Amino acid sequence: MSEKQFQDSLIPLVLSSPKHSLCLQKRRQLREQLEGKIDTGLDRAVAAVAGWVRNILSAEQKKTDFKPEDDSVLGQMVTPACAKVVKFISSIAQTIHSYLDGKNVEVVLTELGTRLHRVIFDHLQQFQYNSLGAMLVICDVNEYRRSIKDFKIPIVLELFEKLHALCNLLVVVPDNLKQVCSGEQLVGLDKSVLMGFIQLRYDYRTAKLATVLK
Template identity: 60%
Template sequence: MIGQMKHILAAEQKKTDFKPEDENNVLIQYTNACVKVCAYVRKQVEKIKNSMDGKNVDTVLMEFGVRFHRLIYEHLQQYSYSCMGGMLAICDVAEYRKCAKDFKIPMVLHLFDTLHALCNLLVVAPDNLKQVCSGEQLANLDKNILHSFVQLRADYRSARLARHFS
């Protein structure tokens, strides 16, 4: 299932999705890759729930959910984000999070909540970066994880954002 999702992301996600040329003319919604992955995930969750019972359902959904999260996390790490691109990433992750709710596994939902909070680092004003990093959802994360997300910003060098992590 993860292999199929990887294939969908590779085929559908464009490098320009998160760095649109015309920042003013972007409709904030989710990307085509996100729509297709979510449709696939929903079908798989339905199949899992229909073909298993008892603790097996929760066990398989937990494993699937953790791997789904890891796939999306690693996928997002491959791009550079303009401010508008960061907003699109937030919309995508919100949609992935909606999918994760279908799993009804609290840990999986928590992983996607944290990923959503991480995506906020792509759009927050540089002066507010420290405050957002020490917020409730991100305070317990390793500084290297926070820094690796901030490095994905197109303005990382020009806004000298590295100074927030030294």
């Protein structure tokens, strides 16, 4: 029964009887149960989307993607794994806008965007990057960032902006690393997070970068 049917058809019948308060109580209980089931369903759907993105990246991203031997790969702009993920994310965002409205869209996209950031953040830390690979991953993250802009959720976009800034640590010349780490985009991040990305550089040991932030 819809809210309008409840108010127009049922309430007038019980308005002056003891059943009135009972009906209101029952309606509240049913609504809470329904909202709980919807919340659970949406949470599982978001988790499934994030899990599928993780599976795509795991299956499609190759170790050699970010350690290319020549610059011919730069013509592709983004890796195949990234292109597949972005296409999937875009389709999911369209579906969310089609089936939800109002504040629900913002809540679901915020949760989804946050989880996607975590999946991609963790994924990128599984690789080592040479100079060409670092440029490729920056292109990938820029593509993820463009896709996330369509969410129109500032806090999620900020997460991807910082991820993009972290990836820049992979291409900065060693002498400038400390300065970049204290720049506006990365200020406030824990040193362990910064070092986590610096350690992914192919020259981490040869350039003796272990003490760069000390």
